[in-house]
Amino acid sequence: MSALRQTSPQQPAPRAGSKTMSIGVVLNRLREEFPDVTVSKIRFLESEGLITPQRTASGYRRFTDDDVDRLRYILVTQRDNYLPLKVIREQLESMDSGQVTALVSVSSGEPIVSPGTLRPSAATRLSDLDVADQARAEVDTVDELIKAGLITPDPAGFFTSDDVRTVTTALALMEFGLDIRHLKTIRTGAARQAALxxxxxxxxxxxxxxxxxxxxxxxxxxxxxxxxxxxxxxxxxxxxxxxxx
Missing domain, CATH: 1.10.287 (Helix Hairpins)
Incomplete structure (x- = not known):
């Protein structure tokens, strides 16, 4: 058992007559939104008790649409809010018990996860123009943040929803009088913490x-x-x- 393993949430039993699919089909359904998801990732989440797919007599995993929704919720929450599994587990337990109180961000006091919402998140392959549009920022400002290292495109030149959030936060700080130089200082501090x-x-x-x-x-x-x-x-x-x- 992994040292990270906590008490497993009680995932609801599949609905009677639910159609099932193989792990390969699950990957195909998730990879458009989560290109980095792998069989190992899904098996890890199962080993940690966050999902409990059915098993055939031969031991093969079989997943339902509910399992895919549950996986999507976990992956979205990890990607967009960078929450540890312990917190996601608490959210799943609330969902499974019928409680749908949103998790609240410590920093802002605003809901950052809505347990009752399992729909896919926004696209994550965004151009710099997309980032500017979604963050309601000037393209020149986005370019400055790129040059300062606050956001960085992937090897294909695309950005993610995290980058949109970074730009939005940077704009809010700039409204208080901070400039790119100050933001670079914050970035340097974050980089040191990440290295730690x-x-x-x-x-x-x-x-x-x-x-x-x-x-x-x-x-x-x-x-x-x-x-x-x-x-x-x-x-x-x-x-x-x-x-x-």
Missing amino acids: VGQVTGPVARSGKSGAPQQAEELGRQLTALVASLHTSVMKAELRGQLGQ
């Missing part, structure tokens, strides 16, 4: 053990959440000191 997390996750990813990449990815999410929480606490303490409180 990488010192822990790197050896796990390179261990060669079964499921190592998925375990390293999940460990990275857990560490990122802890680092972000500590960073917020330290900033609050520093601000209180500056304000003489």
